[in-house]
Amino acid sequence: MAPRRKKIYEGKAKVLYEGPEPGTLVQYFKDDATAFNAQKKDVIEGKGVLNNRLSEYFMTGLTNIGVPNHFIKRLNMREQLIRQVEIVPLEVIVRNFAAGSIAKRLGMEEGTPLPRPIVEYSYKNDELGDPLVPEEYIIAFGWASQQDLDDIVALALRVNDFLTGVFYGVGIKLVDFKIEIGRVWDGDFMRLIVADEISPDSCRLWDVKTGQKLDKDVFRRDLGSLTDAYTEVAKRLGVLPTNTQPIKPTLIN
Numbered sequence: 001m002a003p004r005r006k007k008i009y010e011g012k013a014k015v016l017y018e019g020p021e022p023g024t025l026v027q028y029f030k031d032d033a034t035a036f037n038a039q040k041k042d043v044i045e046g047k048g049v050l051n052n053r054l055s056e057y058f059m060t061g062l063t064n065i066g067v068p069n070h071f072i073k074r075l076n077m078r079e080q081l082i083r084q085v086e087i088v089p090l091e092v093i094v095r096n097f098a099a100g101s102i103a104k105r106l107g108m109e110e111g112t113p114l115p116r117p118i119v120e121y122s123y124k125n126d127e128l129g130d131p132l133v134p135e136e137y138i139i140a141f142g143w144a145s146q147q148d149l150d151d152i153v154a155l156a157l158r159v160n161d162f163l164t165g166v167f168y169g170v171g172i173k174l175v176d177f178k179i180e181i182g183r184v185w186d187g188d189f190m191r192l193i194v195a196d197e198i199s200p201d202s203c204r205l206w207d208v209k210t211g212q213k214l215d216k217d218v219f220r221r222d223l224g225s226l227t228d229a230y231t232e233v234a235k236r237l238g239v240l241p242t243n244t245q246p247i248k249p250t251l252i253n
């Protein structure tokens, strides 16, 4: 069967298709989970449906508080309409507590509060395993300018304050997260907006009281059912799809 629409890009957890209008794309959330630069892989039934809903929820909230992002509208269980952007080749990581790579690198106990939110960058390159890079590299290699980085830090900290509050309201501690940033042009004027996704795939989320992990570390560290963890997050936020049956991408007008 011929594909119903043009695939633009396929990543580890999502597929991008041509959108119905110029400047738009359709973002499809797969059930695939990967960790450790895709050395560990699995299909987690229902993950894509949950992440589509959760990313919609966070991006809509960001729009409502004036943080620009790529989300336009959700189309169905697994797809959302987004603005086409030029992705800045960086993973922008914000940390409130030590965990994962920073805990390892600095020999800190996971969960140690950081003196202030720390923003760091990895260069998006799977072959290299997304290496941590300093601002100096980013500017020297032209991935982003100093002005871009100032704007990116401002965006990342607003997203951090927003997500921290939203999660805290439902008894979840936002330990760290990753966002990606895209460029859009209004005529000659370039703006940076939040792109990609915001979901438990790209956050560390711990229950405030018990410390239970409710994020992709459940998969990375074999701590139980990832779907159960993401469903718990979605339930607490009041974001639950009425039908969790996986569905095929559908053609939209």
Ligand code: UDP
Pocket (backbone or CB within 6 Å): 091, 093, 099, 100, 101, 102, 130, 176, 177, 178, 201, 202, 203, 204, 216
């Ligand atoms: N993260 C991500 N994608 C990546 C790397 C990290 O979404 O390719 C997220 C990760 O889920 C965590 C935060 O960024 O919430 C910080 O990750 P860290 O640098 O500690 O790396 P990890 O321990 O996940 O390898």
